[in-house]
Amino acid sequence: MERADASDLLAFLAVARERSFTRAAARLAISQPTLSQTVQSLEERLGVRLLNRTTRSVTPTQAGERLLLTIGPKFDEMEVELGALSELREKPAGTIRITATEYAAQAILMPAMAKIAPLYPDIKVEVMIDVGLTNIVAAQYDAGIRPGELVAKDMIAVRVGPDLRMAVVGSPSYFESRKRPRTPQDLTQHNCVNLHLPTHGGSLYAWEFERNGRELNVRVEGQLVFNSSGALLRAALQGLGLAYLTEGQVQPYLSSGELVRVLADWCPPFSGYHLYYPSRRQASPAFSLLVDALRYRAK
Structure with a gap:
């Protein structure tokens, strides 16, 4: 050539x-x-x-x-290799591009960066918030963070958080004039705040439940649709409907009484967040440092 x-x-x-x-x-x-x-x-x-x-x-x-x-x-492979060579110096440096959900960025990435950012000022991390299943190879990301069960088998996956659990929540004011749902099917009678999934043809996320080995997906309906978990949380806090969010995201509001949880017995734990990246990726010193900072270590 x-x-x-x-x-x-x-x-x-x-x-x-x-x-x-x-x-x-x-x-x-x-x-x-x-x-x-x-x-x-x-x-x-x-x-x-x-x-x-x-x-x-x-x-x-x-x-x-x-x-x-x-x-x-x-x-892309040649660019990665050249980038790795340019970073072979005493102090790790370079830009790392990661796609993550809003909650993963807040609960997983930010605490890790708080540890390493002051020590390694030449490391830069670009975080793109995305609720969908981004193809990190096609979109030229270095890595992604998603629940372990969603990570493709051909990727290297590093556990970066404990098991997750979903929670259906609403404000006390929302339940003043409504009965609390006892089964997932009861949600069809409620005003639910939906999540928009751009990587699934613009479809709405079906709420997933399981109890005693029985799995059940419910496509809920409501007046509001967002593509951000933070917006779902704020809508629930304002009494605009029920939201389906990770337990960690809503726990402070459950403790304060600002939110009420329902259907807890239908939301079992599942595989927590994992950092994933292509197996052919040549890890740079900066990337290796970030992976180590993110790695989950059970206490």
Whole structure:
């Protein structure tokens, strides 16, 4: 492969991933006309169109999608290896990109960073809050944090928290005029605050229950839908409906009496949060340090 081909392929990858010549040009620190000419030259040499261009969007053609899936991971591997080499110095440094749920970021990531951030000022962590199941390879994240049962089998998984338990909660004011549900099916008679899952085609999260080996998923209904667990919590506190959240997130409000818990016997513990990342990832000193700080150690 000629050096010019490698440069042009990197230009194509940037446009295909950003779905925009403008954003890709900014990312590569070159002008948009130069980038457009580079990609056009690559298409002419290959004899095939790689991108469909309209005034509103840029999308890969079938050939472009194939090229993206084939060479993209290879360039990513080279970038990781070069990054690891640049970080081989006495003091760990570098940027780590992680996707996590809102509660995991608050309860798991922030306490770990509070320990290492003052000691290693050259380590930067970018945390993207996402309630969905993000493909960390395609989205170019270094790692993700999700409950262990959701982590793909081909990933390396490191336990970073204790077992989790869900809780159905509502405010005392909400229950003033309503009967408390005794079974998950009773939730269909309640105003429930829903969670929007962007990675599942925009569907709403089905509340999951289990008791005596019997599993039950309930698709609840209500007036409000959010894509943030923090918003669900605030809605419940204001008496706007029932919310389905992790026990740790609501425990302070249960203790203070601001929230009331129902259906506790239908919410057994399940595998806690795990940090996960591709098995082929070459761990940098900074990444290894963060993993060690996050690793769960039962007391």
